[in-house]
Amino acid sequence: MAVTVATPWVSRATRARHIRKAVLVYAGLTFYAVLAGLPIYWMVITTFKPDRDLYNLQNFPLWFNQNGVTLDHLALLFNKTGFNTWLKNTVWVALGVVAVTLAVSVPAGYALARLRFRGAESLTIGIFLTYLVPTTLLFLPLVKVISFLGLFDRLQSLILAYPTFTIPFCTWLMAGFFKTIPIEIEEAAMVDGCSRVGAIPRVVLPLSLAGILTVAIFAFTLSMQDFVYALTFVSSSDQKVVTIGVVTELIRGDVFFWGSLMAGALIAGIPVAILYSFFLDYFVRGITGGAVK
Amino acid sequence: MAPAILYIGALVGYPFFLAIYLSMSNADVSTSGLGRFVGVDNFLALFESSVFFTALRNTLMFTAASAVLKALLGTTLAFLLAENLRGTRIFRFLIVLPWTVPIALSAIAWKWMFDTQYSIINWLLHAAHILKPFEMPNWLGEPTLAIMSIIAVNVWRGFPFSAIILLAGMTAVPQEIVDAATVDGAGPVTRFRKVIVPMIAPILFVGSLYDLVFTLTDMTVVYLLTLGGPANSTHVLSSYAFLVGVQSGALGRGAAIAILLFPILLVVVFFVLRSLRRRDI
Numbered sequence: 001m002a003v004t005v006a007t008p009w010v011s012r013a014t015r016a017r018h019i020r021k022a023v024l025v026y027a028g029l030t031f032y033a034v035l036a037g038l039p040i041y042w043m044v045i046t047t048f049k050p051d052r053d054l055y056n057l058q059n060f061p062l063w064f065n066q067n068g069v070t071l072d073h074l075a076l077l078f079n080k081t082g083f084n085t086w087l088k089n090t091v092w093v094a095l096g097v098v099a100v101t102l103a104v105s106v107p108a109g110y111a112l113a114r115l116r117f118r119g120a121e122s123l124t125i126g127i128f129l130t131y132l133v134p135t136t137l138l139f140l141p142l143v144k145v146i147s148f149l150g151l152f153d154r155l156q157s158l159i160l161a162y163p164t165f166t167i168p169f170c171t172w173l174m175a176g177f178f179k180t181i182p183i184e185i186e187e188a189a190m191v192d193g194c195s196r197v198g199a200i201p202r203v204v205l206p207l208s209l210a211g212i213l214t215v216a217i218f219a220f221t222l223s224m225q226d227f228v229y230a231l232t233f234v235s236s237s238d239q240k241v242v243t244i245g246v247v248t249e250l251i252r253g254d255v256f257f258w259g260s261l262m263a264g265a266l267i268a269g270i271p272v273a274i275l276y277s278f279f280l281d282y283f284v285r286g287i288t289g290g291a292v293k
Numbered sequence: 294m295a296p297a298i299l300y301i302g303a304l305v306g307y308p309f310f311l312a313i314y315l316s317m318s319n320a321d322v323s324t325s326g327l328g329r330f331v332g333v334d335n336f337l338a339l340f341e342s343s344v345f346f347t348a349l350r351n352t353l354m355f356t357a358a359s360a361v362l363k364a365l366l367g368t369t370l371a372f373l374l375a376e377n378l379r380g381t382r383i384f385r386f387l388i389v390l391p392w393t394v395p396i397a398l399s400a401i402a403w404k405w406m407f408d409t410q411y412s413i414i415n416w417l418l419h420a421a422h423i424l425k426p427f428e429m430p431n432w433l434g435e436p437t438l439a440i441m442s443i444i445a446v447n448v449w450r451g452f453p454f455s456a457i458i459l460l461a462g463m464t465a466v467p468q469e470i471v472d473a474a475t476v477d478g479a480g481p482v483t484r485f486r487k488v489i490v491p492m493i494a495p496i497l498f499v500g501s502l503y504d505l506v507f508t509l510t511d512m513t514v515v516y517l518l519t520l521g522g523p524a525n526s527t528h529v530l531s532s533y534a535f536l537v538g539v540q541s542g543a544l545g546r547g548a549a550i551a552i553l554l555f556p557i558l559l560v561v562v563f564f565v566l567r568s569l570r571r572r573d574i
Binding site: 021022025026028029030032033035036037038039040042043046054055057061062103104105107108127130132133134135136137138139140141142143144145147148160161163164167168171221224225227228231232243244246247256258261262265268269270272273274276277280281284285287288 | 296297298300301304305306307308309311312315320322325327366369370373374376378380381384385386387388389390391392393394395396397398399400401402403405406408410411413416449453457458461462495496499500502503506507509510511512513516517530531534535538539544547548551552554555558
């Protein structure tokens with residue numbers, strides 16, 4: 001804004017300084033945007049560029065060349081691989097994870113935010129800390145748990161495993177949301193003849209819809225970020241989710257189907273990226289929330 | 294409340310103790326049951342393996358280097374975004390892409406960018422005349438370069454997060470306090486170190502803790518870029534645990550590797566906590 005608010009009584013020197021600063025800031029931001037965006041841009045170009053042009057070292061790689069644009073890589077992806085199945089599996093896993101997460105996190109978050117019992121504070125922090133127990137520590141023992149339950153190489157194993165990180169984080173987020181709803185509103189409902197149990201669906205839940213939606217989105221995007229569990233628990237092609245399918249099935253021995261690989265990564269990655277960045281502020285607030293009391 | 298504790302207990306707490314048990318057993322993937330108790334044999338065997346020490350060294354180096362680079366890039370970026378000039382939102386969307394795209398998918402894009410023949414990175418370096426013509430670094434095929442590439446991808450993925458966390462903290466600092474420090478003669482660097490950082494220390498703490506934990510234990514980048522190669526030179530503890538525990542099927546031995554991450558994790562948490570507490574006072 002510094003540039004646009006330059007008013008007549010600001011001296012020419014100050015104005016020049018503002019402009020110089022703005023130029024520097026934009027230059028810096030552009031550098032970062034290129035750094036961040038280049039791999040994504042390269043994915044887009046690879047997706048639509050014909051193999052003849054892709055594997056021709058004489059060509060200018062950053063744009064399309066003599067043979068133009070192709071949809072062959074997409075066709076291969078959709079027609080010759082399990083991509084459709086993986087997409088469908090991903091949706092099922094996501095819905096399952098969201099359902100489990102909501103069923104557990106919403107009541108738990110409410111309890112942590114409202115019920116005054118000894119150790120509620122440390123319990124909240126404890127639950128958040130379990131989010132930091134890394135998947136690397138858990139995936140090997142979970143192999144045993146999952147094969148004991150007979151879910152090895154089944155989609156259901158992921159629906160069971162992903163809530164180990166979505167529940168702690170989402171419970172923590174929900175507790176934060178519930179704390180922002182003034183308790184007086186509930187008390188007013190109770191004065192008007194609601195029980196506490198009655199007040200929750202009538203008053204509290206409608207007010208925290210935004211929070212619940214956020215939590216659902218996070219349960220989905222956090223599951224999409226996983227690689228280790230999906231790689232460990234599932235090996236049959238027809239049970240794979242899209243992230244794992246794309247990076248394992250489009251490589252045959254030493255041959256990489258780069259065009260289709262990038263196409264699959266793009267189709268799976270971009271919607272997640274858009275959703276995630278839409279809710280990024282909530283994520284940050286969730287991570288830092290407990291820190292700013 | 295109760296269901297959350299039950300679920301976490303059953304699927305985090307129980308596996309955690311199971312991991313400790315497995316690390317002292319000869320359990321494998323294919324047979325059911327938990328194997329036979331073998332005491333510290335798994336650990337003794339690890340301490341005799343050179344790959345283990347390479348992985349340990351890589352893990353520590355990888356985490357430290359990534360943390361420093363992410364802090365540098367993230368801090369600079371946070372200041373640029375804090376200027377809040379017109380168009381910042383679009384820049385922000387682009388810049389957080391590395392963090393929001395699932396890491397497995399962007400890691401595979403990087404593998405393509407590091408390709409031995411068609412590397413776009415080599416092309417750019419040639420175009421900028423940084424590399425001589427016909428000089429073709431094999432980014433993932435040569436141990437030192439491969440480690441650097443792995444660190445680069447990790448930094449690329451993590452710097453937006455560092456920036457966003459720092460930015461969230463900076464916007465929480467009241468402008469009057471910053472102005473007051475300016476009036477008292479504090480320059481930008483002093484303001485940042487003596488005013489802003491102490492005030493947002495708790496946020497920085499949680500943010501860096503989160504980031505360190507996930508960097509320390511990440512195996513996705515290594516697995517997809519190099520699979521630990523060439524000749525096992527780029528393994529980190531987590532990818533090595535996967536190789537031994539799942540691909541070779543020696544679940545017990547793998548669990549022993551993974552469990553060794555835990556003390557490292559505790560040490561890291563301890564130091565982050567201590568350094569920030571000291572600032573806090």
